[in-house]
Amino acid sequence: DEMDVGTIWMDGEFVDWDDANVHVLTHALHYGTGIFEGVRCYETDDGPAIFRWEDHLDRFYESAKPFEMEIPHDPEELTDATLELLRREEMASCYIRPVAFFGYEMLGVNPSDIPVETAIAAWPWGTYLGEDALEEGVDVGVSSWRKHASSQIPTGAKMTGAYVNSVLASIEAKAHHYVEAIVLNKEGNVAEGPGENIFLVRDGELYTPGLAESILGGITRQSLIEIARDEGYTVHEDATISRGELYTADELFFTGTAAEVTPIKSVDNREVGAGERGPVTADLQSRFFEIVEQQPPEYADWFTPV
Numbered sequence: 001d002e003m004d005v006g007t008i009w010m011d012g013e014f015v016d017w018d019d020a021n022v023h024v025l026t027h028a029l030h031y032g033t034g035i036f037e038g039v040r041c042y043e044t045d046d047g048p049a050i051f052r053w054e055d056h057l058d059r060f061y062e063s064a065k066p067f068e069m070e071i072p073h074d075p076e077e078l079t080d081a082t083l084e085l086l087r088r089e090e091m092a093s094c095y096i097r098p099v100a101f102f103g104y105e106m107l108g109v110n111p112s113d114i115p116v117e118t119a120i121a122a123w124p125w126g127t128y129l130g131e132d133a134l135e136e137g138v139d140v141g142v143s144s145w146r147k148h149a150s151s152q153i154p155t156g157a158k159m160t161g162a163y164v165n166s167v168l169a170s171i172e173a174k175a176h177h178y179v180e181a182i183v184l185n186k187e188g189n190v191a192e193g194p195g196e197n198i199f200l201v202r203d204g205e206l207y208t209p210g211l212a213e214s215i216l217g218g219i220t221r222q223s224l225i226e227i228a229r230d231e232g233y234t235v236h237e238d239a240t241i242s243r244g245e246l247y248t249a250d251e252l253f254f255t256g257t258a259a260e261v262t263p264i265k266s267v268d269n270r271e272v273g274a275g276e277r278g279p280v281t282a283d284l285q286s287r288f289f290e291i292v293e294q295q296p297p298e299y300a301d302w303f304t305p306v
């Protein structure tokens with residue numbers, strides 16, 4: 001199949017893609033008790049380099065904390081395994097998916113005696129929201145499913161089971177012929193996308209919901225905040241954005257490892273601004289891609305060479 005790039009690292013071994021399997025009574029399959037990361041490696045002017053690897057690896061271990069999950073591999077081992085995987089597969093630009101999960105022992109909700117399994121896969125992954133999404137922008141719909149509150153599931157952690165919320169929102173968006181959803185939190189204010197953070201531009205200033213809005217603290221979000229400020233923009237990073245403000249925004253865009261910087265051109269069939277990628281979005285999008293392709297010295301610590 002088109003994703004098969006050869007080998008996958010599983011608990012210390014490199015195994016063939018087709019042999020990277022788990023038992024059907026794996027705890028995480030039944031109860032959503034896995035944690036994962038999404039990381040991009042970019043082909044830069046100085047060779048392939050992973051974008052903000054340390055930040056993603058930090059979040060990987062943080063995501064395990066609410067489950068009292070002990071990942072039986074230290075950061076150095078996972079870093080070496082990832083670099084070795086990318087070198088073996090000779091992939092310059094790719095998407096890296098580390099995952100750790102309660103494996104197979106016995107079922108029952110409590111995972112405390114279940115062994116933890118860890119795997120790292122990588123494959124080429126193009127534009128997340130469609131071929132022309134980065135240039136043309138995407139049409140999105142506000143979901144009728146609300147984001148679970150961080151008091152119900154820690155939204156700062158990338159827990160596999162939590163993504164049923166994102167899946168439901170995504171199914172609904174597609175059913176309504178939208179490319180993607182925007183999910184509101186239980187207060188009815190804007191949280192994020194199913195797999196992305198969101199930014200709003202109004203009168204040249206940027207606004208993005210903060211952690212109190214039950215969002216994932218995205219690494220691309222953090223990068224865009226820093227890049228925008230370096231470019232002289234004012235950024236409100238703990239904004240509370242109401243649904244109506246989505247309709248009257250000058251510009252909207254998603255950020256994420258997979259989504260990168262994707263303009264939003266309409267919400268619930270209302271055009272955003274001129275109904276196309278806005279000027280501030282275009283400016284920050286091109287600066288983001290310039291950075292990930294050229295590794296400029298001022299952002300050098302964001303890159304781990306392969």
Ligand SMILES: Cc1[nH+]cc(COP(=O)(O)O)c(CN[C@@H](CCC(=O)O)C(=O)O)c1O
Pocket residue numbers: 037038039166192193194195196197215216217218219220221255256257258259
């Ligand atoms: C809910 C959610 N919010 C925000 C983000 C952006 O976070 P960051 O990647 O650190 O900037 C992601 C990443 N979504 C990952 C999974 C996508 C998938 O379909 O699976 C990703 O972009 O890798 C989310 O899943």
